[in-house]
Every structure is written in structure tokens, then in C-alpha cells.
Amino acid sequence: MRALSTLLLLSAPVLAASPLAAQTVTLKPLAEARLRWEQVDQDGLPQKADAVTARIRTGLVATTGRWSALAEAQGNLAIVPDYFxxxxxxxxxxLIGDPQSIGLYRAQIQYKSDPFTLTAGRQRIALDDERFVGAAQIRNNGQTFDAVRVELVPVKGVKADVSYVWGVRTVWGIDGTGVRPRSVGGNTVLANLGWASPIGTLTGFAYLIDEDEAAVQGFRLSSQTYGTRLAGAQSLGKAKLAYQASWARQSDYHRNPNSYSADYWLADLALDLNGPRxxxxxxxxxxxxxxxxxxFQTPLSSIFxxxxxxxxxxxxxxxxxxxLYASTGWGWKQVGPVKAVSLSAVWHRFESDRLIRHYGNEIDLLAQGKIGRTTASLRYADYQADRFGADTQKLWLQLDWTI
Structure with missing residues (x-):
């Protein structure tokens, strides 16, 4: 926070002295709310978990010319707290990872022009599909980063995205401690370089994660990851085929006492038949x-x-x-008064990478739609264990409203 305070103090006279300061300041309110019931039934534990929670975020964005300042607070209330x-x-x-909390969610200053964007302060960072770096939006407290982020488009179709992160605000909120702390400090660098090729966006990335908290796995989540990713889509008449492919290699970094290296691979296809998927x-x-x-670990991802x-x-x-996973679903633009209606199902088969053995299978189901500013969703997950973990069923009923 000391680095953030210094940055804000240094930025203030620059903004005040700029000709942009004479322009009109535009104020935009931020407001969103979530009401959710989540239930978990896990073999081996005597009771189910039931959590009825209400999450509210509210804030303000002030913009003048190419400059903006954003502040947003967040509170999470456990109405029914029958859960770990x-x-x-x-x-x-x-476990349901939504502890009660209240505090500052985001506080950032941003300079934005056509080729260059600089964002400094507490902010959301979501890179690519969020497999390695994300905002963990499913959790009520979310995940944000105390960071300086630079996004540069030097020529059309090429984008560099580099962040220096000195703190990660976790989903565990203000009471987080020990292995689940409220924040994790360190000197982390997140770097992406993407090119919009004719067949999709080709990205090279380097993520140097420094988790400088002994209580968090004894520094064993500090890692360096280098890789590449291709993501694109092609029209097939009225249908659309989307595809992803990625590879990365990870090894120990900074104070990590382990010495290791591990690979990551992904191949993914999705076909939208203008309704069926x-x-x-x-x-x-x-x-x-x-x-x-x-x-291979992904401690900063949107793991859900x-x-x-x-x-x-x-x-x-x-x-x-x-x-190994397969999915199916159907989407409608509107059904009666309900817009963006969708139904989906995903099946997973999990195995170990080393000494191949079956961990278990899972079925995930989702139904959602939107009326006005409110999105309603019903979600269910059923994990059937073989050689890893315990049978677990989860159910969510959720309402999300945004201004």
C-alpha cells in the first residue's frame, strides 16, 4: 500500500497541471449485488454446508480526458452461516469459500489512449481465459491485484500486456489468516505478448509468481511459467467453430524450496450451431x-x-x-420476457498425469437467463470419486444485479 500511496501522490500534480484537468469531470456510479444460496454435501462429513450470502459492491469512476480514477467498496454478509x-x-x-468481509475492492488510477493504457493501484486483472491469472468472480470476495499494469498496442494486431504485482488480495477477506491469508505479498511479473493472426490470437506469456508468505505452503507456490496459446474462431455458414490450444512449462522460482519442472497442455473445441452447442x-x-x-500449479487463476x-x-x-471433458447446451436470445437464456451440461473424466490412475468423474449443469438488470442462474455439480477425494454434490441458486 505504501507504493500505491506514493504513486497516487506523484500522479496528482501531473493530473492537476495537465490541460485535461480543465475538461469536465464525468462521474459514473458503480453498483452491483448478488444473492446466493449454495449447498454442499460431501461424503465423510457429518453435515451439509448451507450458505445464504449477500454481496454488494458500490463505487464511483471519475473521468477527465484520458485520465480516470476508480474507487469501489465491497461487503459480503452471511445470512445463513451454516458452512465452513x-x-x-x-x-x-x-468448505464454501465466502467468508463475511467488508473493505476496499478496487482503487486505481488509469491513463488511457489509443496505443497505451497505464493502470496503477488495486485492480482486477484477467488474462486470456483466466487459466493462469484471473479475478475469481464466482467467489463473493473476488481476487484483485495491487499492481501497475501497462497495455501497449504498438502496431495494429499486436498487444503487449505487462504487470508488476506487489500484492494479491485473496477471496478470504479481512479475516483471512495463515494458509488462507487476506493478502499475499511478493514481487510478481505477469507478461503477455499477443498477435492477432489470420487464424486467431497467438500469445506468448511469462508469469513469474512470487508468493512471499511462509504460511502459504512455505513459499512452494512461487513459480516461473513460460508458454504460448492460440485462440480463434471461424464461421461455418450460420455456425461458428471456436478453438484453443496452449502449452506451457513451469518450474520453481525465487524462494521455493522445491526443485521441479512440469508441463501444461490444452486442446479445446466449441461448435455453436446457432442454438445448439x-x-x-x-x-x-x-x-x-x-x-x-x-x-503444475495455478495459484492466481480463476480456478472455478x-x-x-x-x-x-x-x-x-x-x-x-x-x-478429458465434453459439453453440450442450447442458447436462446429470448424466451418470453427472459433474455440470454441458456442450458448447458459438462462431463469430466479426471486421471493422474503420473502413474495413470482414475481420480473420478464429474457432471456440471447450468441454467440461466436475464430479466432487466438481473441474471438468475441455477447450477449443480456432482463429483463421483474413485481414487481421489470424496463424493461431493453442490447446488447454487443465484441472482446477480448490476446497475
Whole structure:
């Protein structure tokens, strides 16, 4: 925060002295609310978890010329707190990672022009598909970064995106501590270089993650990851085919006491038939020698989006993981008064990458639609364990409103 305060003090006279300061200041309110019931039933625990939570974010954006300043507060209230929130121990119930919290969600200054954007302060950072760096939006407290981020488009079709991060504000909120702290400090560098080629965006990336907190796995989540990704789409008459392919290699970094290297692979296809949707893919988070935390880890990702909604693999097992998945669904622009209606189902088969063995299978189901400014969703996950974890069923009923 000291670095952020210094930056704000240095930026103020520059903004005041600029001719832009004479322009009209535009104020835009920020407001969003979420009401959710989440239930988890996990074998081996005597009770279910039931969480009825209400999350509110509110703030303001002030813009003048190419400059803007944003401040946003956030509060999460547990109306029905019958769950283990990750912070206050409850050995009888499963984990639902939404502890009560209130505090500053974002506070940033931004300069934006056609080729160049500079953002400094507490901010959301979501890179590519959020597999390695994301905002963890499914969790009520979200994930933000105390960082300076530079986005540059030197020529058409080429974009460089580099961030220096000195703190990660976690989903565990103001009471976070120990292995689940409120924030994780360090000197992290996130770098992307993308080119919009004729067949899709080709990206090279380097993520140097420094988690400088001994309580968080004894520095064992610090890593350096280098890789490449291709993502694109092609029209096939009225249909659309989207595709992704990615490879990366990860090894230990900075104070990590482990010595390891592991690979990541992804191949993904999605076909939208102007209503019906089909998809499938194969993702591998590789392993080294089978020791804990020497497999491919993604501590800054929006992990809920990957490897099933039951969240059985938030930390990659020592022997890695292979995820074979297939999806189907249907979408409608409008059904009566409800817009953006969609139904979807995803099936996963999980295996270890090393010493191949079956971890388990999962089915994920989702129905959602929007009326006015409110989106309603009903979500279900069913993980059937074989050689990893315990049978787990999760159910969500959620309402999201935004201004």
C-alpha cells in the first residue's frame, strides 16, 4: 500500500497541471449485488454446508480526458452461516469459500489512449481465459491485484500486456489468516505478448509468481511459467467453430524450496450451431516426481472455471491431473420476457498425469437467463470419486444485479 500511496501522490500534480484537468469531470456510479444460496454435501462429513450470502459492491469512476480514477467498496454478509468459510473452523461441514468481509475492492488510477493504457493501484486483472491469472468472480470476495499494469498496442494486431504485482488480495477477506491469508505479498511479473493472426490470437506469456508468505505452503507456490496459446474462431455458414490450444512449462522460482519442472497442455473445441452447442477438450497439468507441490500449479487463476465446479482440484495433486471433458447446451436470445437464456451440461473424466490412475468423474449443469438488470442462474455439480477425494454434490441458486 505504501507504493500505491506514493504513486497516487506523484500522479496528482501531473493530473492537476495537465490541460485535461480543465475538461469536465464525468462521474459514473458503480453498483452491483448478488444473492446466493449454495449447498454442499460431501461424503465423510457429518453435515451439509448451507450458505445464504449477500454481496454488494458500490463505487464511483471519475473521468477527465484520458485520465480516470476508480474507487469501489465491497461487503459480503452471511445470512445463513451454516458452512465452513475457510477462515473460521467448522470440522463438521464442507468448505464454501465466502467468508463475511467488508473493505476496499478496487482503487486505481488509469491513463488511457489509443496505443497505451497505464493502470496503477488495486485492480482486477484477467488474462486470456483466466487459466493462469484471473479475478475469481464466482467467489463473493473476488481476487484483485495491487499492481501497475501497462497495455501497449504498438502496431495494429499486436498487444503487449505487462504487470508488476506487489500484492494479491485473496477471496478470504479481512479475516483471512495463515494458509488462507487476506493478502499475499511478493514481487510478481505477469507478461503477455499477443498477435492477432489470420487464424486467431497467438500469445506468448511469462508469469513469474512470487508468493512471499511462509504460511502459504512455505513459499512452494512461487513459480516461473513460460508458454504460448492460440485462440480463434471461424464461421461455418450460420455456425461458428471456436478453438484453443496452449502449452506451457513451469518450474520453481525465487524462494521455493522445491526443485521441479512440469508441463501444461490444452486442446479445446466449441461448435455453436446457432442454438445448439457442442464442445470438448483435453487439459493436462503435469507432474514431476510425485512430491507435493511439484506438479503444475495455478495459484492466481480463476480456478472455478476449470476442472469442474465441485472444486476438488484447487491445488493440483502431486501426480498432476488430466481432464478429458465434453459439453453440450442450447442458447436462446429470448424466451418470453427472459433474455440470454441458456442450458448447458459438462462431463469430466479426471486421471493422474503420473502413474495413470482414475481420480473420478464429474457432471456440471447450468441454467440461466436475464430479466432487466438481473441474471438468475441455477447450477449443480456432482463429483463421483474413485481414487481421489470424496463424493461431493453442490447446488447454487443465484441472482446477480448490476446497475
Amino acid at each position: 468459510d475457510g477462515v473460521h473452523p467448522d470440522p463438521n461441514r464442507p 457442442l464442445g470438448g477438450g483435453y487439459e493436462v497439468l503435469g507432474a514431476d516426481k510425485g512430491q507435493a507441490l511439484t506438479s 472455471k476449470f476442472q469442474g465446479w465441485a472444486d476438488k482440484f484447487t491445488t493440483t495433486p502431486a501426480d498432476g491431473i488430466r481432464d
